[in-house]
Amino acid sequence: ILTLKLPDGATVNVQVHTMGITDHHGVSGVIFYFKNLGLIHELEQNLHRSMKYGLISQLASSIGHEIRNPLSSLAIHTEIIKNMVGKSIRDPDRLQKIHKSLHILNVEIERLQSMIDQFFNLAKSREIELSYENINDLIEETIALVQQQAYERNIRIQCQYANHVPMVKISRDKIKQVIINIILNSFDAMPEGGDLRIRTVHEDGRVKIAIQDTGLGIPEDIQQHIFEFYFTTKENGGGIGLAISRKIVEAHEGELYFESREGKGTTFYIDLPTNVN
Ligand SMILES: Nc1ncnc2c1ncn2[C@@H]1O[C@H](COP(=O)(O)OP(=O)(O)OP(=O)(O)O)[C@@H](O)[C@H]1O
Ligand SMILES: [Mg+2]
Numbered sequence: 001i002l003t004l005k006l007p008d009g010a011t012v013n014v015q016v017h018t019m020g021i022t023d024h025h026g027v028s029g030v031i032f033y034f035k036n037l038g039l040i041h042e043l044e045q046n047l048h049r050s051m052k053y054g055l056i057s058q059l060a061s062s063i064g065h066e067i068r069n070p071l072s073s074l075a076i077h078t079e080i081i082k083n084m085v086g087k088s089i090r091d092p093d094r095l096q097k098i099h100k101s102l103h104i105l106n107v108e109i110e111r112l113q114s115m116i117d118q119f120f121n122l123a124k125s126r127e128i129e130l131s132y133e134n135i136n137d138l139i140e141e142t143i144a145l146v147q148q149q150a151y152e153r154n155i156r157i158q159c160q161y162a163n164h165v166p167m168v169k170i171s172r173d174k175i176k177q178v179i180i181n182i183i184l185n186s187f188d189a190m191p192e193g194g195d196l197r198i199r200t201v202h203e204d205g206r207v208k209i210a211i212q213d214t215g216l217g218i219p220e221d222i223q224q225h226i227f228e229f230y231f232t233t234k235e236n237g238g239g240i241g242l243a244i245s246r247k248i249v250e251a252h253e254g255e256l257y258f259e260s261r262e263g264k265g266t267t268f269y270i271d272l273p274t275n276v277n
Pocket of ligand 1: 181185186189213215216217218226227231232233234236237238239240241242243266
């Protein structure tokens with residue numbers, strides 16, 4: 001392992017591998033292979049965070065995209081090189097070696113491509129199940145999961161349900177996860193305890209869930225960042241909860257937004273359409 005100093009002054013830890021290339025004349029070349037350990041460490045950390053939140057399939061599909069693009073570029077350029085060397089290199093012995101290497105490159109690229117495809121399909125195949133749900137019942141059920149924690153943290157939960165809310169077509173588990181994420185954030189925002197008010201509203205063909213806390217509020221200068229992946233102000237936070245929640249709500253063609261005043265509290269709104277196909 002080596003520590004390299006980059007031109008901009010930053011340092012990076014790399015692991016160096018060497019590989020000799022031999023032919024019948026003996027060693028004809030050496031390949032140095034540098035592995036950026038910092039990057040790998042960062043990827044591992046992201047992986048851990050993501051596993052924690054069952055996010056792995058999302059991560060898999062984004063990695064799938066990220067790897068497919070350079071892979072197809074590799075495939076195209078090996079093809080270009082193949083055409084060019086055929087015209088510019090006369091020595092048949094060398095030409096044969098180059099073609100052999102290019103063939104290996106092609107085979108490896110294809111192997112990676114099919115690996116990525118399999119992985120990608122695996123990630124995609126976990127279909128989300130939609131069902132018609134009564135939002136009020138879903139909230140009751142969700143509160144039951146956090147009631148004990150609320151009690152321990154000296155937080156009172158009050159509910160106010162709209163009458164006759166229509167059934168909403170949703171992924172039950174995912175919307176439950178969103179509600180839990182928001183409630184747990186509210187708990188964190190009320191370290192001395194407080195009130196959590198949950199309301200449902202039915203208007204204009206939409207069902208709205210409002211989750212209001214009497215916590216610290218969200219400082220104005222960070223308000224625009226709270227939905228970003230890995231944005232957190234907590235020592236042990238992952239910065240995942242709201243990012244994933246917004247994705248889930250948007251996947252339901254709904255909206256997730258908030259109002260907040262520092263020192264007063266915050267209200268999050270989960271706004272869902274009732275006529276989704
Ligand atoms: N109800 C709230 N009151 C005050 N600040 C909040 C509230 N909800 C979210 N935040 C702020 O938004 C940030 C991002 O929230 P998010 O749920 O995405 O991540 P986290 O709670 O920090 O970590 P994780 O949810 O991954 O454990 C929080 O760190 C906090 O600063
Ligand atoms: Mg959170």
